Amino acid sequence: MRKINILLFPFGTEIANEVVRSLLHSKYFNLIYASSDRTLDDECDEYINFLPFIDHADFFSDMQDLIRLREIEYIIPAHDDVAYKLSILENELDAVVVGQCERINQIVRFKNRTYEELREVVLVPEVLVNVSSGDFPVFVKPIVGQGSLNALRLDSIDDYRYFFERHDVSQFLVMEYLSGIEYTIDCFSRNGEVLYFGARTREKIRNGIAVKSRFVEDGNLTSEIQCIAEKISSKLGMDGLWFFQLKEAVDGRLKLLEIASRVSGTMILNRIRGVNFVEIGIYHKMGLPVDVVWNDISILVSRKNDFHFKHNISFDHLYIDFDDVLMLSGDLINTNLMRVIFHAKNCNKKVTLITKNNNRRLADFLHKFGILYVFNEIIHLDKNQEKASFMREGGVLIDDSFSERQKAISNGHVALGLDAVELLLF
Numbered sequence: 001m002r003k004i005n006i007l008l009f010p011f012g013t014e015i016a017n018e019v020v021r022s023l024l025h026s027k028y029f030n031l032i033y034a035s036s037d038r039t040l041d042d043e044c045d046e047y048i049n050f051l052p053f054i055d056h057a058d059f060f061s062d063m064q065d066l067i068r069l070r071e072i073e074y075i076i077p078a079h080d081d082v083a084y085k086l087s088i089l090e091n092e093l094d095a096v097v098v099g100q101c102e103r104i105n106q107i108v109r110f111k112n113r114t115y116e117e118l119r120e121v122v123l124v125p126e127v128l129v130n131v132s133s134g135d136f137p138v139f140v141k142p143i144v145g146q147g148s149l150n151a152l153r154l155d156s157i158d159d160y161r162y163f164f165e166r167h168d169v170s171q172f173l174v175m176e177y178l179s180g181i182e183y184t185i186d187c188f189s190r191n192g193e194v195l196y197f198g199a200r201t202r203e204k205i206r207n208g209i210a211v212k213s214r215f216v217e218d219g220n221l222t223s224e225i226q227c228i229a230e231k232i233s234s235k236l237g238m239d240g241l242w243f244f245q246l247k248e249a250v251d252g253r254l255k256l257l258e259i260a261s262r263v264s265g266t267m268i269l270n271r272i273r274g275v276n277f278v279e280i281g282i283y284h285k286m287g288l289p290v291d292v293v294w295n296d297i298s299i300l301v302s303r304k305n306d307f308h309f310k311h312n313i314s315f316d317h318l319y320i321d322f323d324d325v326l327m328l329s330g331d332l333i334n335t336n337l338m339r340v341i342f343h344a345k346n347c348n349k350k351v352t353l354i355t356k357n358n359n360r361r362l363a364d365f366l367h368k369f370g371i372l373y374v375f376n377e378i379i380h381l382d383k384n385q386e387k388a389s390f391m392r393e394g395g396v397l398i399d400d401s402f403s404e405r406q407k408a409i410s411n412g413h414v415a416l417g418l419d420a421v422e423l424l425l426f
Contacts, residue, residue, distance in 0.1 A: 180248020
């Protein structure tokens, strides 16, 4: 089967990161990246494509040109505004948008329309028109917004006046403050029927994205959330991937916060469970039958910051020390270093194990982990020999010894400690 070209736009968002991870190892789909953010030029490789912002007059024509040039068949939006805009343009584009239709996006992109449409179906927050001192605390959020930008709790009438001296009140909803636990529910529907829902906690939030989350395991709560998901999906006619958020009111009842028609930033929790929303979303758009199966397991995800590097290191030979580098204390293998070794071999680099360990412990360790033949060469040194003397030109040494690294650098090589090996994965 030929690979299908999928455009991810905009590249560089947390949502885009989840899409990349979802399709990274796919043998059927080829991801093509596009962004409107020119500052990414220094961070990304030369294959990123740049498009105007979606409100620019040339956006549609430039998007069409890119679709034709790169033979793109499907587009995955990685931002709420993009999902909304592309749903409007989809019938004119020469590619299929993986998301909800224009009618649904017209509802879910605007919080006031969402509440009006679903008020008779599920519980929604009380929207306050005439705010008095007895209403506080209240919560304000943009009618059109994403993440936590300009969404905050106001505790007094003075806070209220201060905020709206600086913001246009017509662009915001002022709502009752929901003080309880917040949940995100990642869903996949077919013609309004929910095929799968994954309800998860939002225990730690950064920029509106849950960076610590786990599946809801309380049976009664899960049943209540499922009922809400089915009502929303049926009412709106959801078709494909989507998610929504709930929060407990003071009395413990769950109320709808918002709905989105795109991939969520922490859908990874479901993907690790076995449900790859991006993949099945594409298959669904292709018209293929989709079945959703998952592992019934408990998972907690805690998201950390990732680092990406660009460097000017050019090398042909990678030299690896053994004690406390490849073999860690307790006779454990360094799995992070093994990633670096195999990445180097994928790039046709020569990998040499260079060590002053000359007892049976080395051979036993290599045989135990089945890695004897991973190395192109194994060099045994005596205690007086320097590793730099045995390194070929264009070599990189990974060693825990400062003196060995110092001598290697003095001889014109690159030398890294274990705290810097991630550099060689890029």
